[in-house]
Amino acid sequence: MSFFRELLRQSWRIRLTASGAGFLLLCGLIFLLGINYSNNLIFTFSFLLLGCFGVSIWLGLRNLSDFEARCLPVESVHAGQPVQYQLQVREQGGRAHYALSTLNQEVLNDLSDSPDETQTWHLRIDSETRGVLPESAMRVQSEWPLGLLRISRELCQLPEVVIFPSAKDLRAMQQHYKGSNAHLHEEAEALAGLRDYQPGDNLRRIDWRAMARRDQLQVKQFDGAAGDPSVWLRWEDTEGLGYEERIHCLCHWILDCYQRGQEFGIALPEQEYQPACDFPHLQRSLTALALMPGDLITQEVAQ
Amino acid sequence: MIKAFRQPATDTLNSPLLAVGALLLFSLIPALGELHAGIALIALLPFVLRPLLLRRRVIRWLAIGSGLAGTAGLLWSSGTEWLSGETLLSGLAVILMMKWLEADSKREFLLLSYGALLLTALSSLYLSGLSAFVYLVLATLMLLNALLTIVHQKQSVLPRLMVVGKVFLLGLPLSAMLFVTAPRIQGPLWDLGIVMGLPIELVIDQEEREKGIKGSLRAGQVTRLKQSDAPVLVAEFKGVVPYKSRLYWRGAVFSHYDGVEWQLPEGWNNRSRLLSKAYKKRGEVESLLTSKKDLVSYEARVTPHGERWLYALDLPVGRSVESFISSEFQMLGIRKVSQEFNYEQKAYLEYTGGAPMSDDERSSYLELPANSNSRLINWGRQLTGDPIHQLRVHLAEGGYQVTATPDIAEYEDSLDEFFFDRKEGGIEHLASATAIALRAAGVPTRLVSGYRGGNLIALTNFIVVRQGNAHVWVEAWLDGTGWQRVEALDFVSPPKKENRPQPAAQAAPKPESKKQTPELAESPKEPVEQAVQVTKTPEQKRSQRRKTGPGWLQQLSAGLETWVLNYNPDRQVELMQKSGLRKVDWKTLMALTIAGLLLMIVIYSAFLKLKRRRQDPVDRAFNQLNQRLAKLDCECRFDECPQTWLLRLQEKNLPFYGALEHIIQQYLQLRYGAALAEGDTAVKDLQRDVKRLIAML
Incomplete structure (x- = not known):
């Protein structure tokens, strides 16, 4: 029962391909030929073909069973860039698996017959618009062995991914300073403390000694000289552009500030993020832009 | 496919072009000898032309056009019918080969492979026995190879051949099951259509309808009828179907013979005259019988033939609308049968009897042809005692044979030539000689024409009677007994193989032993049954x-x-x-097939599961534990090191952590450490501890 429960959980699907339909049609035709000529050998021939068809179902099911995969954390991308998923796949049945692909016909590597050996698959899904690419089931399919059937099943869940808007340099940045200069930690000289490493941190700031001691990546924080004053990137400053264009423009400004190491705050309709210049702030800001509601006015007009 | 030619030699074996080409060639081989030599040459031409015309599209299309036109021309010039089997085979072969000449996509190759399959089935008809079987098996293997090559081009040769072998071998049990249990339907598809209610007249053309015995019967007439396979009637029996050799479908009854031709009496087709002598009262026919047995009931549909005979089963005793039973026990229509006619009837398969014979009738049934067949008449006159028995013995021992192609001219002494010189002739010669010899011996006889046997539609109660079942037999009058059938054919040698009429061979009345009632089954086998048992498919x-x-x-x-x-x-x-099945019909067999398929699914599924379990016992124990822990949301992810996993669980302060840690250490030792050498004991310890922990959880 557990076997069938597993089949149900993995949501298996078996579909006849055009080639399979042709094959069955032909078997029927040959069967009729056997009837017409009262010829046992032609009957045998049609049954041989049907036997091979039946076995191809079994081999297809077998080819898609006994391996599992897990998706590693996925980085957000800007609209238009491909989302790159990394799947760790483990073979469990001690046999090779052939002709695997995703539902988008993206060819996956064959799995070797080394049991419990983890292999990595890279998947790319194109992102078209900003927003959230929801969590989805990743299905793997195969037409192994004879191409008569397309069998597919759920392999793993692909996590939710935020798709940032694409950046477009549509207008020069408006410099609205906050009043005091920003803390440019990177430029300072006095060590203020350590914090956990986050992707995007400067590798030169990693405290390798702390790493040796605690087996944990930490970066140094300095409390030092004041840098350029922090700027406010405001929704109002993009007035005159279209709704989505304003988002593209703000996205460009955010990335520009981050690359220059300038602290920036962001003021969007009904939400505001205080100035900072670290990677999490960048992520927060871009996510806020990504999740901006659609162009309500345009939508109303369209309706 | 152009690419395939440009690929390096090592990839040639992976080319769908080669695999499909080989399959096509193989599928054509048995039929090559049967095709017109020119067409065979055209069919083989693409194998030479393909490499040469590869890059010249125009020339390639020209070659294809010329090939097809050439084939059509050759078929036309050789006078082959456009709807004949040869045309179909030639057309299919040439079209497939020409298509191969220009094929270059996966879809085209698939199409060609399936076409080749059809060609294989048709070609296999030219082979027989073991060679045909081997041919079909090889064709299946080649098809599998072609499909694999088309669908998975990257795969190298050896693994591909292994997959081909695997698919074939694993498919054999399934094929065998289907072969044994799937309802075995045999016979022309038209027969099935007729059984399902298709009007019989759709199957036959006007010329065929005009054939058949009318007012006279000459030598060779029945033999010619036997060449045709046009259906005459379809009968559905209520209950069991009798032996086909016992089915006599009664038509015209002749008494006058002039030495060349049997003729019906003047005014034989006069309805008033026929009706005045007909048996109209219920039970009147039965009252005339001195012996009767094996009553059967059936419903029949007769094809229109323009005469009155309804070809009821001999001897009809029931009543049916729009018909009557004549004084000669024929079932006749009130009107001539100009459209398909349905009737229900009952019949005794074995009987003797008849109305008392008047002197006039006796003299007509004893009439001998004047100035003809004197040797036969003299021989008949010498028969004493039991002339019928003596004649039977003579026929059985005389080496007589009935042939599909009698070579006796129509003249006054043709029966003499058959009976004394050639001893080989048509069924008309045999029956006529029997009738005349008995008349000469003083036994009144008459010749009955009609049909004998029929084609049983497998697993049904339907019999299709065709012109190929045309037959004539003799009835002899014995005082005190009445008319009784004298079947001379049962006492002659079976026909030589080359002389056997094809339709008769198809309708070989092999006894349906298991479908007989006890009464019918016990009846002794007639010699003709023994003879036709030799006459196989x-x-x-x-x-x-x-x-x-x-x-x-x-x-x-x-x-x-x-x-x-x-x-x-x-x-x-x-x-x-x-095997224990009491009732076997197509429904039972279909149910059995479905049950067999389900059983196969279970067996194959079990095999799938068994294979899954055939893993390392250490891993299996670990996985069992992990599956149980997954329910507690504590499982070890497959990309997680067990040590890291333990550290993660340590923070959760689980009550069973100690036991778990012990097991994981054992597991690590067995997988990666020195415990490898300890063998079974350590594995058993691990399995025991896992079981205990799972029980605790």
């Missing part, structure tokens, strides 16, 4: 030709004949009944 006939070769080959061939070639509906029913 076309496959059997072909297989009988090869009796040479090594012993093992003969044994293999014999096994194949028994279990594959001759596994006909009767054998299937017999096997099923031996």
Whole structure:
């Protein structure tokens, strides 16, 4: 029962391909030929073909069973860039698996017959618009062995991914300073403390000694000289552009500030993020832009 | 496909072009000898042309056009019918080969492979026995290879061949199950259509309708009828179907013979005259019988033939609308049969009797042809005692044979020539000679024309009677007994193979032993049944030709004949009944097939699961534990090191952590450490501890 429960959980699907339909049609035709000529050998021939068809179902099911995969954390991308998923796949049945692909016909590597050996698959899904690419089931399919059937099943869940808007340099940045200069930690000289490493941190700031001691990546924080004053990137400053264009423009400004190491705050309709210049702030800001509601006015007009 | 030619030599074996080309060529080989030489040449031409015309599209299309036009021209010039089997085979072969010449996509190659499959089935008809079987097996393997090559081009040769072998071998049990249990339907598809209610007249053309016995019967007439396979009637029996050899479908009854031709009396077609002598009262016919047995009921549909005969089963005793039974026990229509006619009837298969014979009738039934066949008449006059028995003995011992192609001219002494010189002739010669010899011996006789037997539609109660079943037999009058059938054919030698009429061979009345009522089944086999048991199906006939070769080959061939070639509906029913099935019809067999398929699914699924379990016992124990822990949301992710996993669980303060840690240490030792050498004991310890922990959880 557990076997069938597993089949149900993995949501298996078996579909006849055009080639399979042709094959069955032909078997029927040959069967009729056997009837017409009262010829046992032609009957045998049609049954041989049907036997091979039946076995191809079994081999297809077998080819898609006994391996599992897990998706590693996925980085957000800007609209238009491909989302790159990394799947760790483990073979469990001690046999090779052939002709695997995703539902988008993206060819996956064959799995070797080394049991419990983890292999990595890279998947790319194109992102078209900003927003959230929801969590989805990743299905793997195969037409192994004879191409008569397309069998597919759920392999793993692909996590939710935020798709940032694409950046477009549509207008020069408006410099609205906050009043005091920003803390440019990177430029300072006095060590203020350590914090956990986050992707995007400067590798030169990693405290390798702390790493040796605690087996944990930490970066140094300095409390030092004041840098350029922090700027406010405001929704109002993009007035005159279209709704989505304003988002593209703000996205460009955010990335520009981050690359220059300038602290920036962001003021969007009904939400505001205080100035900072670290990677999490960048992520927060871009996510806020990504999740901006659609162009309500345009939508109303369209309706 | 152009690419395939440009690929390096090492990839050539992976080319769909080659695989499909080989399949096409293989599928054509048995039929090559049967095709017109020119067409065979055209069909083979693409194998030469393809490499040459590869890059010249225009020339390639020109070649294809010329090939097709050439084939059509050759077929036309040779006078082959456009709807004949040869045209179909030639057309299919040439079209497929020409398509191969320009094919270059996956879809085209698939199409060609399936076309080749059809060609294989048709070509296999030119082979027989073991060679045909081997041919079809090889064709299946080549098809699998072609499909794999088309669908998975990257795969190298050896692994691909291994997959081909695997698919074939694993498919064999399924194929065998289907072969044994799937309802075995045999016979032309038209027959099935007729059985399902298709009007019979749709099947036959006008010319065929005009054939048949009318007011006279000459030598060779029945033999010519036997060449046709046009259906005459379809009968559905209520209950069991009798032996086909016992089915006599009664038509015209002749009494006057002039030495060349049997003729019906003047005004034989006069309805008033026929009706005045007809048996109209219920039970009137039965009251005239001195003996009767084996009553059967059936419903029949007769094809329109423009005469009154309804070809009821001999001897009809029931009543049916729009028809009557004549004084000669024929069932006749009130009107001539100009459209399909349905009737229900009952009949005694064995009977003797008849109305008392008047002097006039007796003299007409004893009438001998003047100035003809004097030797036969003199021979008949010498018969004393029991002339019928003496005649039977003479026929049985005289080496007489009935042939499909009698070579006796129509003249006054043709029966003499048949009876004394040639001893080989048509069924008309035999029946006429019997009738005249008995008349000469003083036994009144008459000649009855009609049909004998029919084609049983497997697993049904339907019999299709065709012109090929045309027959004539003799009835002799014995005082005190009445009319009784004298079937001379049952006492002559079976026809030589080459002389056997094809439709008769198809309609070989093999007894439906298991479908008989006890009463019918007990009836002794007539000699003709014994004779026709030798007359097997076309496959059997072909297989009988090869009796040479090594012993093992003969044994293999014999096994194949028994279990594959001759596994006909009767054998299937017999096997099923031996296996314990009481009632065997198509529904039962279909149910059995479905049950077999389900059983196969279970077996294959179990095999799938068994294979999954055939993993390392250490891993299995670990996985069992992990599955149980997954329910507590504590499982070890497959990309997680067990040590890290333990550290993660340590923070959760689980009550079973200690036991778990112990097990994981054991596991690590067995997988990666020195415990590898400890063997079974350590594994058993681990399995025991896992079981205990799972029980605790």
